[in-house]
Amino acid sequence: MLDSGEGGVRTGGTELLIEWQRHRQGKFWLDIQEEDVTGERKLLESMGLHALAVQDAQRDRHPPKLEEFDGFTFVLYRGIASFNEELEHQSQNIAFFVSDDFLVTRHPKPAVSIEKLFTDQGAALLKQGPGYLALRIMHTSAGLYLDALLKFEERLSDIEDSLMSNGNDDIMRELVTYRTRLVKLRRLFNYHRNITDELRSEEYIALNCKDDTMGHAITDLHDRFDRLYTLAEIFYSISGDLIDGYISIASHQLNRTMQVLTVITAIFVPLGFLAGLYGMNFEYIPELKIENGYFILLAAMGSIAVGLLALFRKIRWL
Structure with a gap:
């Protein structure tokens, strides 16, 4: 140009x-x-x-x-x-x-x-x-x-x-x-x-x-x-x-998921311990001869589960 x-x-x-x-x-x-x-x-x-x-x-x-x-x-x-x-x-x-x-x-x-x-x-x-x-x-x-x-x-x-x-x-x-x-x-x-x-x-x-x-x-x-x-x-x-x-x-959601899984694990650990304890094949276990021992154990396990749920709710884990 x-x-x-x-x-x-x-x-x-x-x-x-x-x-x-x-x-x-x-x-x-x-x-x-x-x-x-x-x-x-x-x-x-x-x-x-x-x-x-x-x-x-x-x-x-x-x-x-x-x-x-x-x-x-x-x-x-x-x-x-x-x-x-x-x-x-x-x-x-x-x-x-x-x-x-x-x-x-x-x-x-x-x-x-x-x-x-x-x-x-x-x-x-x-x-x-x-x-x-x-x-x-x-x-x-x-x-x-x-x-x-x-x-x-x-x-x-x-x-x-x-x-x-x-x-x-x-x-x-x-x-x-x-x-x-x-x-x-x-x-x-x-x-x-x-x-x-x-x-x-x-x-x-x-x-x-x-x-x-x-x-x-x-x-x-x-x-x-x-x-x-x-x-x-x-x-x-x-x-x-x-x-x-x-x-x-995403990290917060993962933490919440892990928290729920931790609560579930914490509840089932003592229940699994009791189930494992009375599931052992020893001939002489003191509570095996109690007539209502099965129901007493279920009640104890239920109380533990409910108590832990109440505790976790109180401390706002749930």
Whole structure:
């Protein structure tokens, strides 16, 4: 996308890049996706971009970062390939090479935020400057994260109601899965929040916080990342509380079951002792000749059982 400064904004292929490199006039946005790594490196280095920045941009796994080079600012952002309200997401690194007169975005997979802005608002945003355009791409991407997290809040509320009324192991597994995903998202949002913290505290070539428009855009982006981090932290805590609550309820129910079994065992131990005592095959047992000994033993055993039940009820074991 080329804004030649004459009022018109054109989109096209490499012919616009060649034209811009020849005259170096206007503002230029180059978006690179699924290109050959070697050819991509040569192209980027031909634009004067530092080899180390290009190397970081082409790495599959690299934490978000912000770095100043001679003539441009390099931002490595963790964007979205796909994301839903179940917190299932595929992220990808989006590299921003930002200067006063150009923006280069590089990503291996389709990026929802870039595709959306390129077709809808790209021309208007490019006129406002490559730095402002880069911030709006990140802001749009953060908005997609935010929409999914707000939808997840409804799902978390439903899980909380289900857990209290009919908790089971399937819900527990689901909660543990969400908690794991929230840990990853919280770490990601913290990286991004650190980037905007740095942007607000220092001056960069094309992302100058001293400029009023850029300063407001950086602050707005920081607030969005801060909200994302806070929501991820809150949802992580809620998930943990629900897991702990379910485990506590399950442990309490197990304790009650064990208590009942203990009471039953305590009642039948003395009864079993008496039955075993008079069931021994000795010829001379004193009470065997008592005419009503059988009924007396049953009465004694019954009294012991009733007495123990009364005792356990009194001490609130039943």
